[in-house]
Amino acid sequence: MKPYRIALLSSFLLLFSSLAPAWEYDPELGEEINEVCAGCHGEFGQGGKQGKYPRIAGQPEQYIAEQLHLFRDRKRPNLDMVEHIDERQMPDDDILQISRYLQGIELKTKLPPVNEHDPGFDAYARLLESKKLMQIPRAEGDVEKGKALYREECASCHGRNGEGKRKKGVPMLAGQYTNYLWRQVDKLRKHIRIHDPDEPDEELLDDFSDEEIRDIFAWLSTADD
Ligand code: HEC
Ligand code: HEC
Structure with missing residues (x-):
């Protein structure tokens, strides 16, 4: 290969290695x-x-x-x-x-049924599995109203069932503790947290009453039932 080609090739390789992610998942x-x-x-x-x-x-x-x-x-x-x-x-x-x-940690909302008398039953594995369960206590409110409002106003970003959107980095709301969510509503409304980075001065929750948010959270808390 001619020297200038080698030079060209190596500068390409250098370019690609600098573009490649500098970290490897461990x-x-x-x-x-x-x-x-x-x-x-x-x-x-x-x-x-x-x-x-x-x-x-x-x-x-x-x-x-x-x-x-x-x-x-x-x-x-x-x-x-x-x-x-x-x-x-x-x-x-x-x-x-x-x-x-x-x-990458997947939390189940229910344990699959097992027969504890089965010779293959592993009590320890079952115990570990039970620690990975996520069950949100039912929050009070009108579940049907909350579902309709959620689908209309929140689902486009937070996902149809509150599961979030991985590719866009939008958090899941279903499976999250209701009182944690309320604390965030407070911070978002006070602009201590920014809800939509594209519209930092707008607060998406300003148009909703506490009662409406309560209904939305009631519906979200049933998503794991
Ligand atoms: C335009 C997209 C969009 C819409 C519509 C939207 N959200 Fe959000 N929401 C986001 C993003 C993005 C975040 C993460 C903000 C950040 O980076 O801190 C977020 C965060 C939240 C949080 C904090 C979650 C946490 O884990 O801390 C709550 C609560 C929330 N949203 C509730 C709602 C509710 C209720 C609605 C409907 C009334 C709604 N959002 C509508 C995009 C949206
Ligand atoms: C001493 C207790 C403590 C430790 C240790 C801790 N956190 Fe937290 N973390 C909190 C609290 C409290 C909040 C909620 C803050 C709020 O209410 O806004 C939180 C919130 C978060 C959130 C935001 C969740 C959301 O939905 O918006 C992330 C992400 C997080 N922590 C990740 C981590 C990681 C990763 C580590 C380990 C490197 C860690 N935390 C260690 C107490 C802790």
């Missing part, structure tokens, strides 16, 4: 970082203390990563997490790792 590292998070959010990211600590398992990795950056940059207040999330403890690569790790 599930073991994800699991290790998660030990810190587990202290509050639970071993499987299922959340805890009736929603003081939100569920984070199964959320879109893009959403998790964005929130971690917001916490780190003090753009979304979170006193609880402050000491776990500074630049030194949580470099960019760790944010990518833990976000993908958490997205």
Whole structure:
């Protein structure tokens, strides 16, 4: 090959390697970082203390990563997490790792039926499985009204059944603790959190009464029944 061709080829290779993602997913590292998070959010990211600590398992990795950056940059207040999330403890690569790790945790809402007298029955595996269950207590409100309102006003972004949108990084609302969601409604309405980055000055929830939000959350809380 002529020297200039070699030069051209190697500069292409250099270009591609600089475009290629600089990180590689390492599930073991994800699991290790998660030990810190587990202290509050639970071993499987299922959340805890009736929603003081939100569920984070199964959320879109893009959403998790964005929130971690917001916490780190003090753009979304979170006193609880402050000491776990500074630049030194949580470099960019760790944010990518833990976000993908958490997205990959699937929480079931029901355990499949089993026969405990079956010789293959594994009580320990069953116990572990039961810890990964996510059941949101029924929230009060008019479920039918809430469903209609949700489908009309929220589903385009948060998904038909509140499952969120991975590719767009929109969080799931179904399967999340209702009182956690209420705390976020408050922050969104007060512009402490930005709801729609494309329209930062608009708050999507301003047009809804508490009663309407209550109905929406009532419907979302039935999604796992
Ligand atoms: C000391 C307790 C604590 C620890 C440890 C902790 N968190 Fe949190 N985290 C919280 C609390 C409290 C909130 C809810 C803040 C709020 O109400 O806005 C939260 C919120 C979040 C959210 C936002 C969820 C959403 O739906 O918007 C994400 C993502 C998150 N934490 C990820 C993590 C990760 C990843 C780790 C481990 C590196 C971690 N947290 C460690 C207490 C903790
Ligand atoms: C234009 C798209 C869009 C619409 C419509 C929309 N949302 Fe959102 N919502 C988002 C995005 C994006 C986020 C994440 C914001 C962020 O990055 O902090 C979010 C976050 C939330 C959160 C916080 C979730 C969490 O885990 O912390 C709640 C609660 C919420 N939305 C409720 C609603 C409700 C109720 C409706 C319908 C009345 C609605 N949203 C309509 C895009 C939308």
